[in-house]
Amino acid sequence: MAYTIKDVAKKANVSIATVSRILNNQVGYTEETKRKVLKAIEELGYQPNAVARGLINKRTHTIGLLVPKLTSTFVTELLRGIEKVAHKAGSNVIVCHTETRGIKMMKYLQMLNEKRIDGLIFTSEVLKEEYYLYVKKMGIPMVLLSTQSDEYPVPYVKVNDRDAAYTATKYLIEKGHKEIGMLCGNKADLIAGIPRIKGFKDALNDHNIPVNENHIIFSDEFFFKMGLKA
Amino acid sequence: MAYTIKDVAKKANVSIATVSRILNNQVGYTEETKRKVLKAIEELGYQPNAVARGLINKRTHTIGLLVPKLTSTFVTELLRGIEKVAHKAGSNVIVCHTETRGIKMMKYLQMLNEKRIDGLIFTSEVLKEEYYLYVKKMGIPMVLLSTQSDEYPVPYVKVNDRDAAYTATKYLIEKGHKEIGMLCGNKADLIAGIPRIKGFKDALNDHNIPVNENHIIFSDEFFFKMGLKA
């Protein structure tokens, strides 16, 4: 079994209170006692128990990341970045794949709630009322990534899909291209569909280029293969 | 603040012990009291605190996953599968990117240890003595994924690289091909290099085909781009 703060205290001939102070570098002890305690910690190979700490501090230094199919390299990059920053800040990230739309989402939120995570990152899916209310009740900060919500006041980080599509299309037009095609997500997709198509068409219209619906190819999945096929 | 078992007990007019029993569906209560308690739980929207539970049960239902650069779609697939199974079993997975070889590894192991994770999956890197000893001291089960260790008795799951390369090469040979090239990892790589090259050469030799070293192209990174370039 792992050593506890009690073992350290005993070995260093001090009270657990003192050990705790040193561990959290607060004030109230001699350099001498500090050395003693540090030595005991070293010799025992003692590691504080984050679970116990979490119980009293009400912080677990853990954040939850809800992502859809992780197959897309885009989401993978997001995870990389998030985990990197979290680690630098002394936190870990629990990854949850909410594949089958909605079904597992509530289950995940529940698990994360029980684990008392410090915050939540919600990626790429539409924030349903049920989710929003639940997280609100959890009382932890949440941020949307690569999505946004018109209905609920939740901070988000994402690219403006309509504008991005507009800019991309405009760029090609200004390069002199006339026949421009578009590969996009599902026609009804609130994120990868509608806004991007709008940007695409807007750009064409603004440059007096007729829109050929056949030049827009839809796909439901964001696998590399799908893009290739399209 | 979230409700505790105490709130439930009070609302249901029972002791916390009874609530606990019902929560963990043990025996020792009437159907009647069970109904009462369940009703109180429902009304309060009570969710047990996994942190407190972890402290006493010594199980956190959390496992750690150490992966190298997650850019590779292979690793991404692994994560997907692992998370899926873990979730089904009621656990969560904390993902850690051990990018800069070794530097961050010990730091991660330490964090995971403090969080008292239940188990560890170690992916794609060589298991150094330092890591092995540390995890052994943690006293939790570990399994190697896509690696193996000759020095330490750690269970592993991986494809046999030498055999796989041999089989692939043999397949091409039997298809009638004579000029076979190979794209592989770093020449000295203990996983993606040496064994696969051996399999490749063995197959050629066994079929009396001369080995042309120029037909083996090495690469250090496993990005898609790198493969393309090669």
Place this chain on the structure above:
DNA sequence: TTGTAGGCGTTATCAC
């Protein structure tokens, strides 16, 4: 069937 009380490993508030 039910409740009381001690303990899990820490932190924090008191005294001394």
Place this chain on the structure above:
DNA sequence: GTGATAACGCCTACAA
């Protein structure tokens, strides 16, 4: 400067 001691939220003998 230092040490008891009461929480934190839950589980579990032990009683009743």
